[in-house]
Amino acid sequence: MIFNGYTPSTLLPVLLICAALIAILYLLRVRRRAVQVSHLGLWRDVVTTSHRRWHDWLRRLISFLILMAVLGLIALALMDPRPNDDDTATRHAVIIIDASASMAASAGPDDHCASRIECALNDAHQLVDHMTPNDRAVIIEASGIVSAVSGPFQADKSALHKAISQIHPRATSTDIQKALKLAASLTHGSPKPEIILLTDGQFDDTPALHDILPDNAAFQQKTYGPPTGNVAIEAFNVRRYIANRLGFEVLFKVRNDFDVPVTLKITLSGLASDENTFDPNREHPVIAQKTITVASGSSELRLYENLTLTSSRMVASIHIEDPQNLNDPMPLDDLAYARIPDFSKPRILAVTTDNLYLEAALLLNENYQVSFLRAPPSPVDLGTFTAQHDIVILDNSSQKLHDVDTRAWSGKAIFINPDQTWSPFPTKTVHNPIVERVNTKHPVARWISLKNLNITQASVFKNIPNADLVVRAIEGPIMATHTSDTQKFLAIGFSLTQSDLIFRVALPVLIINAVDWLMNENAEPQRGFPTGTSWHIPIPTRRTHVDIVHPDLHVTAGIPVHDDTATLYGDTAGFYQIPDIHPPVEFAANLNDPRESCLSSTPTRLPDQNSVSLNDAPDTPQTSPFLALLEKLPASSQYLWVLALLIALAILAIEWLTFHRRWTV
Amino acid sequence: MLFDDAFLKKIEYLYVMSKKVFTGKLRAERKTRKVASGIEFADHRNYAPGDDFRALDWRVFARTEKLLIRLFEEKEDLSIYFLIDGSNSMMFNHGAKFDYARRMAAALGYIGLCNQDRVGFLGFDDKIIDRLPVTTGRGQIFNIFKFLENLHGNGKTSFEDAFRAFCSQNQRRGVAVILSDFQNPTGYESALNFLHYQQFETYVIHIVDPEECNPGVHGDVTLVDAETGEQLDITMTPKLIANYKKAMEALCLRLEAYCMTRHMLYFKTPVSTPFEDIVLTVFRAGGFLK
Numbered sequence A: 001m002i003f004n005g006y007t008p009s010t011l012l013p014v015l016l017i018c019a020a021l022i023a024i025l026y027l028l029r030v031r032r033r034a035v036q037v038s039h040l041g042l043w044r045d046v047v048t049t050s051h052r053r054w055h056d057w058l059r060r061l062i063s064f065l066i067l068m069a070v071l072g073l074i075a076l077a078l079m080d081p082r083p084n085d086d087d088t089a090t091r092h093a094v095i096i097i098d099a100s101a102s103m104a105a106s107a108g109p110d111d112h113c114a115s116r117i118e119c120a121l122n123d124a125h126q127l128v129d130h131m132t133p134n135d136r137a138v139i140i141e142a143s144g145i146v147s148a149v150s151g152p153f154q155a156d157k158s159a160l161h162k163a164i165s166q167i168h169p170r171a172t173s174t175d176i177q178k179a180l181k182l183a184a185s186l187t188h189g190s191p192k193p194e195i196i197l198l199t200d201g202q203f204d205d206t207p208a209l210h211d212i213l214p215d216n217a218a219f220q221q222k223t224y225g226p227p228t229g230n231v232a233i234e235a236f237n238v239r240r241y242i243a244n245r246l247g248f249e250v251l252f253k254v255r256n257d258f259d260v261p262v263t264l265k266i267t268l269s270g271l272a273s274d275e276n277t278f279d280p281n282r283e284h285p286v287i288a289q290k291t292i293t294v295a296s297g298s299s300e301l302r303l304y305e306n307l308t309l310t311s312s313r314m315v316a317s318i319h320i321e322d323p324q325n326l327n328d329p330m331p332l333d334d335l336a337y338a339r340i341p342d343f344s345k346p347r348i349l350a351v352t353t354d355n356l357y358l359e360a361a362l363l364l365n366e367n368y369q370v371s372f373l374r375a376p377p378s379p380v381d382l383g384t385f386t387a388q389h390d391i392v393i394l395d396n397s398s399q400k401l402h403d404v405d406t407r408a409w410s411g412k413a414i415f416i417n418p419d420q421t422w423s424p425f426p427t428k429t430v431h432n433p434i435v436e437r438v439n440t441k442h443p444v445a446r447w448i449s450l451k452n453l454n455i456t457q458a459s460v461f462k463n464i465p466n467a468d469l470v471v472r473a474i475e476g477p478i479m480a481t482h483t484s485d486t487q488k489f490l491a492i493g494f495s496l497t498q499s500d501l502i503f504r505v506a507l508p509v510l511i512i513n514a515v516d517w518l519m520n521e522n523a524e525p526q527r528g529f530p531t532g533t534s535w536h537i538p539i540p541t542r543r544t545h546v547d548i549v550h551p552d553l554h555v556t557a558g559i560p561v562h563d564d565t566a567t568l569y570g571d572t573a574g575f576y577q578i579p580d581i582h583p584p585v586e587f588a589a590n591l592n593d594p595r596e597s598c599l600s601s602t603p604t605r606l607p608d609q610n611s612v613s614l615n616d617a618p619d620t621p622q623t624s625p626f627l628a629l630l631e632k633l634p635a636s637s638q639y640l641w642v643l644a645l646l647i648a649l650a651i652l653a654i655e656w657l658t659f660h661r662r663w664t665v
Numbered sequence B: 001m002l003f004d005d006a007f008l009k010k011i012e013y014l015y016v017m018s019k020k021v022f023t024g025k026l027r028a029e030r031k032t033r034k035v036a037s038g039i040e041f042a043d044h045r046n047y048a049p050g051d052d053f054r055a056l057d058w059r060v061f062a063r064t065e066k067l068l069i070r071l072f073e074e075k076e077d078l079s080i081y082f083l084i085d086g087s088n089s090m091m092f093n094h095g096a097k098f099d100y101a102r103r104m105a106a107a108l109g110y111i112g113l114c115n116q117d118r119v120g121f122l123g124f125d126d127k128i129i130d131r132l133p134v135t136t137g138r139g140q141i142f143n144i145f146k147f148l149e150n151l152h153g154n155g156k157t158s159f160e161d162a163f164r165a166f167c168s169q170n171q172r173r174g175v176a177v178i179l180s181d182f183q184n185p186t187g188y189e190s191a192l193n194f195l196h197y198q199q200f201e202t203y204v205i206h207i208v209d210p211e212e213c214n215p216g217v218h219g220d221v222t223l224v225d226a227e228t229g230e231q232l233d234i235t236m237t238p239k240l241i242a243n244y245k246k247a248m249e250a251l252c253l254r255l256e257a258y259c260m261t262r263h264m265l266y267f268k269t270p271v272s273t274p275f276e277d278i279v280l281t282v283f284r285a286g287g288f289l290k
Helices: A008-030 A041-046 A052-079 A115-131 A158-164 A176-186 A358-366 A382-388 A506-519 A629-634 A639-662 B005-022 B059-066 B088-114 B137-149 B161-167 B189-197 B236-260 B275-285
Strands: A033-037 A092-098 A138-140 A146-148 A193-197 A218-223 A231-240 A247-256 A264-272 A286-294 A298-308 A315-321 A335-339 A348-352 A367-372 A391-395 A411-416 A426-429 A434-439 A458-461 A467-473 A477-481 A488-490 A533-538 A544-550 A555-562 A566-570 A574-578 A585-590 B034-036 B038-045 B068-075 B079-085 B118-125 B127-137 B177-182 B200-207 B219-225 B233-234 B264-272
Touching: A008 A052, A008 A639, A041 B233, A041 B236, A052 A639, A092 A115, A092 A176, A115 A138, A115 A158, A115 A193, A138 A158, A138 A176, A146 A176, A176 A193, A218 A639, A231 A315, A231 A335, A247 A264, A247 A286, A247 A315, A264 A298, A286 A298, A335 A574, A335 A585, A348 A358, A358 A367, A358 A391, A358 A506, A382 A391, A382 A411, A411 A506, A458 A467, A458 A477, A488 A506, A488 B264, A533 A585, A544 A566, A566 A574, B005 B088, B005 B275, B079 B088, B079 B161, B088 B118, B088 B137, B088 B177, B088 B200, B088 B275, B118 B137, B127 B137, B127 B161, B137 B264, B161 B189, B177 B189, B189 B200, B189 B236, B200 B236, B200 B275, B236 B264, B264 B275
Parallel strands: A033 B219, A092 A138, A092 A193, A193 A218, A348 A367, A348 A391, A391 A411, A411 A488, B079 B118, B079 B177, B177 B200, B200 B264
Antiparallel strands: A138 A146, A231 A247, A247 A298, A264 A286, A264 A315, A315 A335, A426 A458, A434 A467, A467 A477, A477 A488, A533 A566, A544 A555, A544 A574, A555 A566, A574 A585, B034 B068, B038 B068, B118 B127, B219 B233
16 A cells, blocks of 8 residues: 555644644533523423433544544545556646637637637646646647647646646648657557647648557547638738839738628728737728628728838738628738838939939939949049949940049949940940840849840940840840849940940830839738748848747847848748848748638547547547546546545534434434 | 514504404404393393393293393403413524514404403513503503513513412403413413413413424434423434424424313414414404404
């Protein structure tokens, strides 16, 4: 016999106090009370039995001994005696909590909690509460990634409760396969493994449990939340206009899974630079509000144009306006984030003389901050100019620049008809070159046609091994770009005034394209990332490691960079930042999982295995209360002693109250 | 306060009710009784051997050949004595029975005074504690209240001793109303017989306390006699309590039977019953007011 409960030294003071209390109560009980009667004669007449004092004494003694025996039995129960060969003492329970996005949806009306994850966490807390000191448990959070958040099997309830409390719904789907495999590996070799899955059943996989779980493992699933409709943002992005850099247009797609048409109010708001997620309790500048009606079971795509930007961070939110009694159960897919690249007017220095065509093309664009140097010094120090300006244009078209110092420069530049002495590429002069090929995929050549360009004289670049070709003539390349760590430039091998480009609308577009390319700007929406996947984030500067700030402002430090790409798994919607590089990188991530947003489908239910109480109906949705789960969990012997104590006290109370009535003694 | 304004209102109400109850049935103030001599003819009754021949109604005999005695009304004063038990047994349960007895005596006395009867009060245990000589007139009611309020008993009950003393002090016969719980260790039979033989018309009002009829104690207790101080260790069991209730009921039935055989009016009243109800019951029983 071994004792797993309280030690005798711990129990002894309590026992003595209880014994003294019982003795006092006993003495109070057997004490005779004096009762006055008006006449004793009647009582004498009715008392027929003779009182045997030894009988009374014995009766009272037996009563006292019964009390003491009850107390001793309670003490024995508190010491939790067990036979020496008890091998069933330790049981291992794995509690898998689904933390996918759909678990943030509201729970059913009978669940008595606000959201499905709250129900699951409450039940997990209850399960932990009902563990005996010999039981071990582990908490698994199952979202896009699966992890044992409580560490290995342990009996420390406070640690388990803490691990449960830290679980919150992620903007990802559930990898149920991985979760079950992890549970199986954790319980491998355990004599009595018990696996409990707390989920809403919104996953497509139906794993074969007998292939994954050990044969002796008991498995049971509890499902939260009934099938319900939902509205969700399926797509959201924003891009700038080419001509008007301060204007933008928004692409928006929303889906309605309710069985009735829904009128939604769409709010586009800007977020401040210190906000990585949308906080509904804070005021945000509203950029636009739109109303859209979406038919039942369909999606609506909208393009909202000519909006004025107030922030580079934008969030879209939807709210059901009609029918008013319809509640949107899932909040996570009602928000979407998008980011617009920062825009600032590039400072352009044009070293040119009497080239009105170039000057006009530059001045036409209000988004440029242009300055001209019409009387250049000699020599022209390119390094100094690029240090002071974003882009330097060296135009050798109308009046020749004979003396340009290009020995040490870094930055961005456009060379127009460069002289052989300062041309970035070796050149050879040709006459009337014929354009043979235009690289239309190059950003500099987008939206323009240079095929029929007539050029009087050009400098053909002879050797451009590290450059990207833009325009090639039969004689050789006449327009090329080059990018290195320190230099980025466009070289145009002919004079603008000696070609008919100056008469074409392609010239200002070519200038815009060149500036955009040099400034890394484009009109495409910035790429966002879907949550629940691994992201390959381009890093613009050479770094071996970067630190990434998540939407909840926690920092993942030291993420390695390979091939100018950092890899990160993200499970939270919002804005992510890499602030310690230049230029800083910022991008948006959104929940983009139609399966998580589709709450109208019937929850997937895995069949119970080795279940004691629910095994008879493996394919029917579970409707029994959670007590059925508790039956399977480790027996609550921890509370048996409380129960035993209460029963003993009740017996004592009944015995005490009825003693004089001769009902019990 | 034993006799407060509410009590005065009640007994005034009782007086009015007594008038209504007996209208048409009895005369409002019955101060005469039918005898064979007198002034005012009242009734006939059959002749019985020993009757005075002078009272025979010969005219009726001539017509019907029946011998009838002529009865006449004779005015007299009726004396009503209230004998209130003031022993320790009446002090059970904070003197509930004693208070009840005093209130009832006061109410009946007031109605008697209103009917121009002579009313006297006597408190007794094993002796006469105090007495208020017979008096008449409504104005005496406050003296009665004062007497009853100052009446306190503290002793054993002995009806016979007390009644003997009462009879010796009151030669004028009349109605004797005994208000007691009849918890008497020496018995009540001889005492009631004595009153009967002394030609007192006796009314027995048996006052009981529900707590003594239905004791609410359980377990091992020591019973203490309120009068003698004797003690009895006893274990209260449901069976014992049931037997006690039977014995108590038998006591009441025995007393009632005894009274009936001796033409005494018997009323049993628990102290929980409003005293005005039992007063009206006494009126309805008839004979209290003549």
